[in-house]
Amino acid sequence: MRDTRASLRARDILSRTGSGVPIDVAAVARECGVSVSEEELEDSVSGFLVIRDGRGIIGVNRRHHPNRKRFTVAHELGHYLLHGDDASVFIDSSPVFFRDDTSSEGTRVQEIEANTFAAELLMPAEILRERVGHHLIDIHDETSVRRLAAEFGVSAQALAIRLTRLDLITG
Ligand SMILES: [Zn+2]
CATH class of the missing domain: 1.10.10 (Arc Repressor Mutant, subunit A)
Known part of the structure; x- marks a missing residue:
């Protein structure tokens, strides 16, 4: 597999936080200065990221399966590290993604990158x-x-x- 910037970024974060598996994704987020909290959200919403004054706040659907929550946190952390300059609010629900920026094409690319980041971070x-x-x-x-x-x-x-x-x- 070709190394994308998303994979490289995840690997870089892991090399600095040095976690074994299962990766403690909330701890990795905290190392990046991002807080994680469980929220009461509609079932279709996996989670969100809000960036305020450069700091990230990740909310994850408290009702979802632990594995799904871990993936959501990793995905949102990917948005924070890779797309934080493009938008300040990211809401991930299936099948619709909401973003306070850009074109739908840009959004699609960001989703792929955030998933690539999450896959490399967790696996x-x-x-x-x-x-x-x-x-x-x-x-x-x-x-x-x-x-x-x-x-x-x-x-x-x-x-x-x-x-x-x-x-x-x-x-
Ligand atoms: Zn996303």
């Missing part, structure tokens, strides 16, 4: 490759996928996507 390529080693994963083997997903604190679906992108699957 660092280096750690995942080392963990998988020579025993490539069969993504149809639910037990192995779930076990590995639990180690990283991510959903089986997020892990399956990541393993596929990193070419760590059999077949």
Whole structure:
């Protein structure tokens, strides 16, 4: 996989905070000067980021599954670090994304970048490759996928996507 600026940024943050898996994403956010709080939000809303005087405030839907919350926090942190100059309010809901800036094309690119950042932060390529080693994963083997997903604190679906992108699957 090509290294994007989003992956590089995530790797840089990890090298400075030095967390093992599962990555303590709230602690990483705090290291970046961003506060995280659980909020009462509509079910369709995963979370939001507000930037005020350069400081980030991430709100995450308190009712969502812990793995989803971790991904949301990582995603919003990606917006803060990568897109903080473009907008000051980011609200992530599916399937609509709201942003107080720019074109829909710009928004789409930002979403992809924030997801790339989150994937690298929660499932660092280096750690995942080392963990998988020579025993490539069969993504149809639910037990192995779930076990590995639990180690990283991510959903089986997020892990399956990541393993596929990193070419760590059999077949
Ligand atoms: Zn987003």
